[in-house]
Amino acid sequence: MSLAKPAMRGLLGKRLRFHLPIAFALSVVAAAAFKYGVTEPRKQAYADFYKQYDATKEFNNMREAGIFESVRPTGK
């Protein structure tokens, strides 16, 4: 029974040559997915919110709801 001699050297190099490009590509994909799935929508949500935001109106609504201690609701 004569089998072929197995590979004795370069095993780590072979593994790295295979896995490192894949790891790099997957990392880039993960970063891109997070950027376009999470951060860009979040920036857009904030931009949209503040486009129509009236701070005084919101303050008055909150005041009427009675959550502040320094300014009571108008009336009493």
Added chain:
Amino acid sequence: MLRLTAGRVGCLLSRRAVVGMTNSGARMSSHSHHEVSDQVDMSQPMYWDRLDTPLPDRAWIDVLDSKDKSLKQKEKGPWTALSKEEKIALYRLKFNHTYPEMKKPSHEWKTVIGGMFIFFGITGLVVFWQGHYVYPPQPHTFGEEWQAKQIQRMLDMRVNPIEGFSAKWDYKNKQWK
């Protein structure tokens, strides 16, 4: 056949699990000197069947009869002179199990999973009893009314109005979006 004391401990484990445990440990075989007790003399070279350490400190069969001795003599010559059966016999002298025999699957997993579920069940009973007899009454802030008032106050304060809590509330129509 001398065995490690661990092999003797049956407890609640199945016979197969016990055999599985001893198979992974060291074994004594055909050892020339007699032990007084069941203890293994750890100062002597030991034999083991391990996947990660292929060459133990001593061969499986130490005490050779005349047939084995003559085979060992023949082994000192050119190995091409050995027949297939002789090579296998030499292997079996040196080793107890082959790698496939070592790797043979056992039924131990059923014992493990079964034991796990038994302990999950016992723990579940303990947790249930604890919830009934040990826990103090819940804080008043857990009640339905209080929770409703809490949610209303959070909406009034505009908690997380952009992406979070209040963002999901429709302030015009006074309902959830």
